[in-house]
Amino acid sequence: MLRTPGTAPWQLGPVSAFARITVAALIVLAVDSVLLWPTAPHAAVSGLYFGVPILLAIRVGRGFPHALVRAAGALAVATVLAARALAGSHAHPASTSAAIVVAGAVSATGLLAAVAGWLEQRRNGRRPDVVGQFVHETHDFLRGTAADR
Numbered sequence: 001m002l003r004t005p006g007t008a009p010w011q012l013g014p015v016s017a018f019a020r021i022t023v024a025a026l027i028v029l030a031v032d033s034v035l036l037w038p039t040a041p042h043a044a045v046s047g048l049y050f051g052v053p054i055l056l057a058i059r060v061g062r063g064f065p066h067a068l069v070r071a072a073g074a075l076a077v078a079t080v081l082a083a084r085a086l087a088g089s090h091a092h093p094a095s096t097s098a099a100i101v102v103a104g105a106v107s108a109t110g111l112l113a114a115v116a117g118w119l120e121q122r123r124n125g126r127r128p129d130v131v132g133q134f135v136h137e138t139h140d141f142l143r144g145t146a147a148d149r
Helices: 017-039 043-062 067-087 094-124 130-148
Strands: none
Touching (some): 017 094, 043 067, 067 094
């Protein structure tokens, strides 16, 4: 793949500072979700509390297309769920309330960073055509291999 000077070998494209903030927020949200596992209605839901933010953090950190938009959606849902849990009529233990407050603050911060990163990408037009690059590089590689025969 074509690389830019600021792109690591494992990244698909450049990742902005806002995307890195979004990655950090998603990782903190996943770690914080471990404290909310006792409140989950089912074990699969508690696994999703951890797995979805980690998966999105990997996708945003690698620079996948549309990853910031998907991360913004997940962070918006997490922000709304945290606000709803805090506004709920039943009282939570102190540790659960603290985890909900942290989840709300981190997800709101990550949401703002994801939206800012998405706006920056749109303004700069930096979204590379990853599939097109792959097709062209594969074609060039195969042409070079065929010429060697």
